[in-house]
Amino acid sequence: MPGGSAHRPVFDVIGIGFGPSNLALAIALDAIAQRGMPAPKAHFIEKQESFCWHRGMLLPDSDMQVSFLKDLVTLRDPTSRFTFTNYLHQKGRLEAFINQRSFFPSRIEFNDYLGWAATQFDASCFYGEEVVAIDLDRGDGSPALLRIASQDAAGRMITRHARDAVIALGGSPSIPPVFASLRKDPRITHSSRYLDNIAPFEARRSAELRLAVIGGGQSAAEITLDLHGRFPEARIDLLFRGQALKPADDTPFVNEIFNPDFTDFVFAQAAERRRDILQEFRSTNYAVVDTALIERLYAILYQQTVTGRRHLALCPRREVCAAAPSPQGIVLDIRNLTTGGSESTRYDAVILATGYERNIRHTMLAGLEDQVKEFAVLRDYRLRMQPDFHPRIFVQGASESSHGLSDTLLSVLATRAWEIATALARLAPPPPDMPSLPSLCTSLATYDIRHRGV
Ligand SMILES: Cc1cc2nc3c(=O)[nH]c(=O)nc-3n(C[C@H](O)[C@H](O)[C@H](O)COP(=O)(O)OP(=O)(O)OC[C@H]3O[C@@H](n4cnc5c(N)ncnc54)[C@H](O)[C@@H]3O)c2cc1C
Ligand SMILES: NC(=O)c1ccc[n+]([C@@H]2O[C@H](COP(=O)([O-])OP(=O)(O)OC[C@H]3O[C@@H](n4cnc5c(N)ncnc54)[C@H](OP(=O)(O)O)[C@@H]3O)[C@@H](O)[C@H]2O)c1
Structure with missing residues (x-):
């Protein structure tokens, strides 16, 4: 006591x-x-x-x-x-x-x-x-x-x-500004609440579903794979701003930055040098995906080209410019960062795997x-x-x-x-x-x- x-x-x-x-x-x-x-x-x-x-x-x-x-x-x-x-x-x-x-x-x-x-x-x-x-x-x-x-x-x-x-x-969940006003819409969920909020969709026929995952990090890739297993007939789009899903660097020399004594080293640096170190090693942790998982996603995409049944799509260089609720779903305005063009697509559920603050x-x-x-x-x-x-x-x-x-x-x-x-x-x-x-x-x-x- x-x-x-x-x-x-x-x-x-x-x-x-x-x-x-x-x-x-x-x-x-x-x-x-x-x-x-x-x-x-x-x-x-x-x-x-x-x-x-x-x-x-x-x-x-x-x-x-x-x-x-x-x-x-x-x-x-x-x-x-x-x-x-x-x-x-x-x-x-x-x-x-x-x-x-x-x-x-x-x-x-x-x-x-x-x-x-x-x-x-x-x-x-x-x-x-x-x-x-x-x-x-x-x-x-x-x-x-x-x-x-x-x-x-x-x-x-x-x-x-x-x-x-x-x-x-x-x-705490990082929510992109275009989704801020839709926080309470049950069709939009941050990755941190994924398992709670995806459950109600299991009552629907998977072939009817169109699902979007936003982000190019580990959470986005894991959720995409999970959705593919959970809803095998659904149309699933993984939308991310980068050119390709990038691997997390977990090689041994780089991994030494996670040794406890590296904390002393970083703390002893001037603020600008600390920022440089964070930037230099960002690819160990942020907006990156475990290599084995990248390979699993690639194998799924390859198999789709064999069967001709395309359920899962990786959509690089895409940014969501607007999101609007409608009775039929969430309509996303998606800009193609390569061509500059935009398109509107309706989704039954949108998962924001957009990281944490x-x-x-x-x-x-x-x-x-x-x-x-x-x-x-x-x-x-x-x-x-x-x-x-x-x-x-x-x-x-x-x-x-x-x-x-x-x-x-x-x-x-x-x-x-x-x-x-x-x-x-x-x-x-x-x-x-x-x-x-x-x-x-x-x-x-x-x-x-x-x-x-x-
Ligand atoms: C999906 C996921 C997987 C991860 N996997 C790994 C991994 O494999 N390896 C790794 O090194 N890191 C991993 N991480 C990073 C993660 O930050 C750490 O694993 C770990 O969770 C950090 O522990 P923590 O206690 O600081 O924070 P958390 O685990 O987030 O715990 C914080 C706790 O505080 C509670 N809390 C928050 N606000 C309040 C409040 N106001 N009042 C009372 N309680 C509150 C929360 O409910 C929570 O239980 C992962 C992160 C995520 C999101
Ligand atoms: N199995 C596991 O151990 C496991 C599973 C999941 C997560 N984690 C850990 O959890 C931590 C967080 O990972 P995370 O994947 O959740 O987050 P993250 O690595 O921070 O990735 C967030 C992704 O969201 C994108 N994004 C952010 N804001 C955006 C916006 N406004 N519009 C469009 N895209 C946006 C980022 O894209 P840009 O790069 O374009 O900014 C990035 O690709 C990491 O430490 C990770 O290792 C671990």
Whole structure:
């Protein structure tokens, strides 16, 4: 239970969002506590009713894009009970997994792993509440605290107080402006809600359906393949602005940019150089598709030329200029960027696989605007606040511009969580060459554990 008076319980740390980032943090704080060191107790507020990792994209035929060894903890402590390997062992699938000879589990299995780990923190997580505001409660002479307001599904407001907070919200759907006024139309869906919103179309005969997918990234390609399997007779158009679907660069030298120590390198660069690095390696992650998936799509298109039955079309160099609802469907005005010509086409459903936005200046921080020195984080992911602001707010997953491309991905979860956990516990930061956890903890135990401030 949190400390404080019965009137106003005070939490040590509240994590906002309980996806992989804050789950890794829960594990890191648990590791500190398990070794007998003083660790703050963290609680989490998650808007979903239960743990799920990108629910709308748990496609039956999709795999992970990083090695399972980049799980919640292995890169920091391969001996932890929270490794993917231990999960397989507990589930009795270790040998069978090995026999598959793959580093890349299905996304459904990795979600099951994450859910298995999350269950072990059920007592610390408030599910079904969306955090809407964080501000400062200056109290009555006692040290100022963060006041965190959330809303449950019934619309009830809940307020909690905490000494520190860790925000890890993930991305929010990026909707192209031409679709902005149609957000509520059930025939238009962002990829993040794909599985929820495509289900009603299964009641219709697939030969009647005409479906559009917008975008040229991994989500667009996976959804296109899924639609092709789900509605074999439907007409499916994949519309994207580029000339061709491009492969994600996951070759070994390039992949080193996702090593945790590359974060130090990026952070040490001047802003302009950081921008250049992001641009140079953009093709590892954005608007690119896994090579094996490109090959599967190509094989489908080739087979169509053999059978003469054309259900799926890739439409490169296309941009949607306008979208209008009609009783028969959504009418898209589509410009051909090569010829300059336009055409109108009616679709029964349009899936926007147009990516995600991440804004460190989130609306939930509006009440703290005058306390924030700069909407950017320090190397330890702490938001830059005015000097007289004492609670600490850490942010995970919204500092790609300062910490590099790995910031939104799983690659640095284990080490980033450890960096934040040690900062929360006011332990000295881990040495740069990051020894394995048992030896790291031994050395940390000798460090000065400073007074807990508030
Ligand atoms: C379909 C898909 C597949 C991906 N696959 C990979 C992959 O294979 N490898 C890889 O490295 N990366 C992958 N990614 C990148 C992805 O960002 C990371 O895998 C990971 O999800 C990041 O974890 P997170 O906790 O920061 O964010 P998220 O997983 O997005 O979790 C954020 C959590 O915060 C909750 N939340 C948001 N707002 C609030 C609020 N106001 N109040 C309370 N709770 C809130 C959300 O419900 C969510 O549970 C994928 C992304 C997508 C979209
Ligand atoms: N199996 C998996 O592991 C898996 C599955 C899905 C996603 N992911 C991950 O999730 C992250 C996001 O991938 P994503 O595919 O969702 O997004 P993304 O890589 O950001 O791609 C978005 C696509 O939408 C296009 N787009 C954006 N705005 C547009 C507009 N206004 N009009 C037309 N097109 C527009 C972009 O085109 P331009 O290039 O022309 O701007 C781009 O092709 C990545 O990290 C990815 O690896 C992983």
